[in-house]
Amino acid sequence: MNKYEAVLIYKPEVSDEERNKSLEIFKGIINDSGEVESVDDWGKRKLAYEINYIKEGYYYIVDFKANADHIKEFERRLRISDLILRFMVIRKED
Numbered sequence: 799m800n801k802y803e804a805v806l807i808y809k810p811e812v813s814d815e816e817r818n819k820s821l822e823i824f825k826g827i828i829n830d831s832g833e834v835e836s837v838d839d840w841g842k843r844k845l846a847y848e849i850n851y852i853k854e855g856y857y858y859i860v861d862f863k864a865n866a867d868h869i870k871e872f873e874r875r876l877r878i879s880d881l882i883l884r885f886m887v888i889r890k891e892d
Contacts, residue, residue, distance in 0.1 A: 832864030
């Protein structure tokens with residue numbers, strides 16, 4: 799298994815309850831073939847640039863271990879989520 803880090807940016811109008819529920823679903827997807835090491839809640843922050851006239855977002859940093867073939871499914875689920883504004887998954891050096 800490889801180590802990864804995911805940055806998830808939620809839309810600012812999403813409620814705390816919806817965000818937490820969505821985050822638990824994404825953690826469950828990771829846990830299907832890996833393990834979540836930590837989730838860091840950065841809270842609401844200003845974006846570096848506007849995305850579709852949105853200036854803020856809720857940031858989460860997720861450190862996890864997973865198989866390389868499982869990352870495509872995780873990214874696919876992030877891509878189709880209406881709550882996620884942007885995301886990025888990177889592989890960390892060992």
